[in-house]
Amino acid sequence: MKTKWLLTAALLPLLPICAMAAESVKIGLITTLSGPEAVMGNPMRDSANLALSMLGGKIGGLPAEIIFGDDQQKPDLGRQQAEKMLKKDKVDFITGMLGSNVLLAVYQQVVSSHTILISANSGPHQLAAGMCSPYFFAMASQNDEAPEAMGYYLTERHVDDVYVMAPNYAAGHDMISGFKRSYKGKIAGEVYTTFGQLDYQAELSQIRDAKPKAVFVFYPGGMGIQFVKQYAESGLKNEIPLYSAYTVDSSTLQAVREAALGNYEASFWGADLDIPRSKEYVAAFSKEYGYTPPNYGAVSFDAIFAIDSAVKAVHGDLSNRQGMIDALEQASFPSVRGQFAFNANHFPIENFYLFQVQKTEDGKEFLKEQETIFTAHKDAYAPECHMKKE
């Protein structure tokens, strides 16, 4: 009897907390906030904060909070952050997910807890195909797609001798296989470097020796800054044009500057796009943080508005997961990409554009939109996804 009393007394203080949980929305955002890859993670954090403040600090009308976790680009740390967010913070949504390696590490844990996971950047092919889940949405793109657009563009332009390079990890292999899917010419060389490598002198010497007509790379964040700078320092930039995906963006451009001038980048979004919602976002972000946001920020911004639309649809009843999933599938939120829809595998249907690094009149480097390569593009893996509705 006495123990029963004690137990009740001990559990009593917990009750109000449980009751309160339904009256606020908690979003966990896991990304890289320190080290060389933080150039991509910081705008993700800043854009999420911007989105929340534009929503008046409320998600779907409920007071909301974003809890940030730094994965330091390490899968094990990402897992720890996800576990803490699920068990201790009891978050309602998890977003962020800069690196495919981190996303793949936290994926099972999050979706099996029936928490909605929205990747605001990476889209590894496994999750678009057999491993797809109703609880998972990819906000940015499937990894293969931007390289696929670049491969298509180069083939159209009769560039038929391309040297390809990427870091040796999940997304690196996705990117190169995407490139090869649409590129019909000869591969002059295919090199995978250690993930996180920052000095590329040895590899650049190999490129010079191979004398390809073009070089295509995927080097995100800090790796890309180093690669593009060293590409210019080695003198290769004046001889062989450099094409890339997720390598040159408005955040890495701040560090790379002139070294990237003239380089080409394929992406689903750039600050230069003439889309009203995008212009609104870029203006608000630049005013608040003093620089032009990259695609990582733009998608993170979209992700918060997507969550807002989902919570609105269920009138704040966060236990109605199916209702929120149905709402997300509609993609009724205003996207920085203008036209935006989800495919059956919860990956986007969107346009891909070609950008070139040019200088503005006042001497600042920026990504200038050149042309639309793909319109309403779907990833190649969608038919392999058979989503089990619950």
Next chain:
Amino acid sequence: MLLLLIQAFNGLQFGVMLFLMAAGLTLVFGIMNVVNLAHGSLYMIGAYVCAETYDATGSFALAIPSGLAAALATGVVIEIGIFRVLYARDHLDQVLATFGLTLFFNDLVRVIWGSTAVYATVPRFLAGQVHIITGAPYPAYRLAVIVVGFAVAALLYLVISHTRFGMVVRAGASNRVMAGALGANIVVLYTVVFALGAILAGLAGLMAGPIFTVASGMGDSILILAFVVIVIGGIGSIRGAFIASLGVGLIDTMGRAYLRPLFGLFLPPTAADNTGPAVASLLIYVVMAAVLFFRPRGLFPPRMR
């Protein structure tokens, strides 16, 4: 053939940077018998202060001395404040204390300069290429690193082998008790040697800034390589450190450049893509294990009496 030569240059460039780190480490370890895990922090501080000064003032002539001075000042402060207590303690205490120092400094730079990496830029006059061999332009900055590295190695050789100070240092490395008994001021010697090591680490750091990235913890990875170098070269030997660093630099670069194509000859492409870089990053440890097996005291251990 030309490519092989260029890759050898790349290896040398990495090697001399390792040498600058290893030289200080081997002296401190050899003479004072202290395991100094905080050596990487001095490298990081040199890199940060140089990059930040260059960014703020735009003057490389100002950035270099300030980077070196910061590394030197930090070195002297931790030698007097912390290492003097550690000399009498055993290696485990030293490892714990100096590991603590690296954690402290890694966090300190985050507090001062933020956790986002700093992307140091190559000074404008070294941004171009030099045609050392016709038809093979080589980045001027990399060439400058090689030249500075060799110049410092030559200077160290002169100081260590041909000056009175160098004689005391060598005596200290061979038998520190006897050197003290013969009248060498060991306390001052320790501080001077430590300061010398700190400057070399700072120099390596500030040159590494544009090649790698200036970030918290940047010294940790190169410190491991520097330990590999001094173990291969023989602890306490500058000559050993020099030869071993060039060797490690060459092996690492050649491994990165040629292992993947080599594996491609007998493995399917996907397997070669995965094993090539993996084995390349292991290569120097294999060499270290082999050296330890055949010559446990390294290739050029200082003579002990």
